[in-house]
Amino acid sequence: MEKIMDVVRDFVGTLREIDAKYKTPHIQMTPMVSLSLLLLRVYLLAMVAILLFKFVSTIVVH
Amino acid sequence: MNVVSKSYFNTRRVWKFLKIFALVLGPGIIVMVADNDAGGITTYAVAGAQTGYSLLWFFALLGPVAYFVQEMTVRLGAVTKRGHAEAIFHSFGSFWGWFSLLDLVLTDWMTMITEFIGMTAAMSIFHIPPVVTVLVCWAIMGFMVLQGHYWTWEKIALALCVVNLIYIPAAFLIHPSASEVLHGLVPQMPTGGLTNSFFFLLMASIGTTIAPWMVFFQQSTVVDKGMTEKDIPWGRLDTAVGSVLTVVVAIFIVIVTGKLLFGTNMESAAQAAIALMPVNQYLGTFMAIGLFDAGLLGAVCISLASSWAFGEVFGWAHSLNHKVREAPWFYAYYFFDLVLAGTITLLPGAPLVLITLFVQVAATTLLPAALMFLLLLLNNKELMGQYTNTRLENIINFSIVIGLIVISTAYSISVVFPHLLPGS
Numbered sequence: 077m078e079k080i081m082d083v084v085r086d087f088v089g090t091l092r093e094i095d096a097k098y099k100t101p102h103i104q105m106t107p108m109v110s111l112s113l114l115l116l117r118v119y120l121l122a123m124v125a126i127l128l129f130k131f132v133s134t135i136v137v138h
Numbered sequence: 139m140n141v142v143s144k145s146y147f148n149t150r151r152v153w154k155f156l157k158i159f160a161l162v163l164g165p166g167i168i169v170m171v172a173d174n175d176a177g178g179i180t181t182y183a184v185a186g187a188q189t190g191y192s193l194l195w196f197f198a199l200l201g202p203v204a205y206f207v208q209e210m211t212v213r214l215g216a217v218t219k220r221g222h223a224e225a226i227f228h229s230f231g232s233f234w235g236w237f238s239l240l241d242l243v244l245t246d247w248m249t250m251i252t253e254f255i256g257m258t259a260a261m262s263i264f265h266i267p268p269v270v271t272v273l274v275c276w277a278i279m280g281f282m283v284l285q286g287h288y289w290t291w292e293k294i295a296l297a298l299c300v301v302n303l304i305y306i307p308a309a310f311l312i313h314p315s316a317s318e319v320l321h322g323l324v325p326q327m328p329t330g331g332l333t334n335s336f337f338f339l340l341m342a343s344i345g346t347t348i349a350p351w352m353v354f355f356q357q358s359t360v361v362d363k364g365m366t367e368k369d370i371p372w373g374r375l376d377t378a379v380g381s382v383l384t385v386v387v388a389i390f391i392v393i394v395t396g397k398l399l400f401g402t403n404m405e406s407a408a409q410a411a412i413a414l415m416p417v418n419q420y421l422g423t424f425m426a427i428g429l430f431d432a433g434l435l436g437a438v439c440i441s442l443a444s445s446w447a448f449g450e451v452f453g454w455a456h457s458l459n460h461k462v463r464e465a466p467w468f469y470a471y472y473f474f475d476l477v478l479a480g481t482i483t484l485l486p487g488a489p490l491v492l493i494t495l496f497v498q499v500a501a502t503t504l505l506p507a508a509l510m511f512l513l514l515l516l517n518n519k520e521l522m523g524q525y526t527n528t529r530l531e532n533i534i535n536f537s538i539v540i541g542l543i544v545i546s547t548a549y550s551i552s553v554v555f556p557h558l559l560p561g562s
Contacts, residue, residue, distance in 0.1 A: 090452060094227070094232060094451060094452065094453075095232045097227075097232075098227040098228060098231055098232040098235055099231065099232065100231065101229060101230045101231035101234075102228055102229050102521075103229040103230060103514065103515070103518050103521070105230070105514070109514075113234070113507070113510060113511075116506065116507055116510065116543075117237060117507050120503055120504050120506060120507055120546070121504075123503050123546055123547070123550045124500050124503050124504060126550055126553065126554060127496065127499055127500060127503065127550065127553060128496070128500070130553050130554070131492055131495070131496045134492065
């Protein structure tokens with residue numbers, strides 16, 4: 077159990093290092109562009125969720 | 139004598155051109171031909187069976203679309219010397235980087251499963267049990283990467299690309315009508331009109347022609363191959379040749395199933411291969427071999443795309459020029475992907491056809507987000523210098539993104555409200 081926790085801690089540490097390394101973007105996006113990209117992503121993910129629901133319900137029906 | 143010396147020098151020039159091209163070719167051709175993966179072959183086979191030749195024009199149109207998208211990755215990789223994942227993290231920060239990486243991992247993982255589905259289905263036609271197919275595929279894919287040289291891997295992948303062209307002689311076996319094929323290349327609506335099936339075919343076709351993994355893969359191969367700015371024109375040619383090949387293969391598959399299986403209820407390429415066996419054994423065999431090859435090539439490329447991306451972000455050694463002990467995590471992730479996808483394919487009762495269909499449309503739906511970041515990078519003059527997108531390139535690529543969003547939305551609407559469509 078302790079070894080697993082050590083692995084998890086190492087992994088989280090690596091993620092934090094990556095976040096720190098790439099903390100400052102080199103291309104500055106305006107707030108409008110950032111918001112548009114976020115909304116686009118949310119919109120696309122919502123569509124995928126709808127499709128997944130339909131496919132899963134098709135599997136269940138069959 | 140003048141004629142002789144002119145001919146000699148022209149021949150030398152052409153030979154020199156071909157030698158240089160042979161050195162540079164690879165990333166573009168491999169990514170485009172691998173793009174005709176198991177899911178793609180299935181999509182084309184089903185499209186031909188459902189619509190005949192009436193969507194040939196659409197497949198022809200996807201060639202330039204794929205070229206304009208993938209060409210951007212050549213420039214980006216050659217100029218920045220970074221893979222796509224690292225480029226996004228570096229340029230946009232970790233929030234957008236993780237989002238893009240998660241997109242890639244999800245779509246790649248799902249697409250990997252469809253590759254193994256295709257390969258096992260193809261080999262089942264020859265009575266080879268799925269578990270044997272999966273084990274053999276693991277062995278082949280392991281051999282391809284474990285010898286520690288990018289160039290060796292590339293040559294094997296190019297050989298697999300040549301096998302993928304098997305659909306061309308297959309189509310000639312059935313003597314298709316040239317006039318009917320030419321008519322199919324004229325934009326038209328298939329009989330039945332705007333139905334849920336029609337939008338699904340559009341989505342699946344787009345999803346198999348341009349996929350997020352292709353963006354990450356080609357950029358990483360450009361970097362791993364060591365291409366620089368001066369190689370960009372050759373990279374463009376490589377990509378253009380690849381886009382022609384991908385369209386040619388797609389069209390020839392549609393020709394085969396469009397002529398022989400039109401009107402039949404086809405759900406997969408394997409089913410098409412089985413249906414074609416009584417018509418012409420060579421035809422059915424070529425379809426099956428092509429499907430296996432498509433799945434194998436797709437699986438190799440997709441798992442590498444993910445491994446490269448993780449290696450770039452996590453700082454692992456991540457080159458095919460490294461041996462396993464030099465890049466353990468790179469190869470570990472590669473094999474993890476293969477083993478996981480192969481294992482899921484062997485699960486009894488898994489809805490394999492539905493998984494294949496869902497993956498195609500999901501990948502297409504998520505694609506605009508990936509393309510937007512690619513466009514933002516290619517429009518940054520500080521990053522790209524003289525290789526920044528031109529106005530024409532921006533018009534074309536932004537149109538592709540908008541077109542994708544419109545078609546995805548139309549398909550989602552057709553799924554949720556099927557009775558809204560006039561053809562339903």
